[in-house]
Amino acid sequence: MIDELGLAHARSRIDLAVFNGHLHGYEIKSAADTLGRLPRQLATYMGALQKLTLVVATRHLEAAAAIAPEWCGMTEIVEGPRGGITFTSHRRARVNPGLDPFMLAHLLWHPEAQNLLRARGASNADVNAPRVRLYRVLADEVPVRELAPAIKAAMASRTRWRDHPQPL
Known part of the structure; x- marks a missing residue:
């Protein structure tokens, strides 16, 4: 696992990269984040990663799902009433068909x-x-x-x- 892995010579950084069966990146967007950079980040991620999962706060789920490719996994960060969080998987990541x-x-x-x-x-x-x-x-x-x-x-x-x- 590598945090903040630079892709395309640091043009973008993926929050977490896991190297097991595939090169799988996880991009995290908390409720405090915006999605302004996500389209540019996705363009890099789609070229460089075999799998990708977006891990997003509830407020970003719909918008992130609308711009992410179909093969991209979607996991929702759900905040509980006492401040704890859980993760709800909405779509499992599949192999990127457009890897460059x-x-x-x-x-x-x-x-x-x-x-x-x-x-x-x-x-x-x-x-x-x-x-x-x-x-x-x-x-x-x-x-x-x-x-x-x-x-x-x-x-x-x-x-x-x-x-x-x-x-x-």
Whole structure:
């Protein structure tokens, strides 16, 4: 689990990312939040995440559901009379049919992208290319069914994350 994971080189951050069977992001919108940034965030999330769940306060449920794609999970944050909260699932997340391998590849750090290309026998020109070119080559040459597990493995092997020890 990683909190505040930057996507598309920090163009957007997902509140919580879980890397188990899929790269699954959770975006949380409390009652104090607005949905003003959500359309822009969704555009990034739809390219970079295999699954997505919006976790929203009751006041945002209808509006968030109206703009979220059908494959996006919807969970409502319900506040109880004594201040406690419960979570009510309205729609389970499904696999994102529009995943963009180029955006997905952006989750790799430059040396990780180089190592993956090197392991696949890429040319020195491709391996030593600038970061954006590395991501393009990965997106064009590596099927998502291989790229996603490689990204999860790379993230799991990181010993430092934002100058902090690796998250859970």
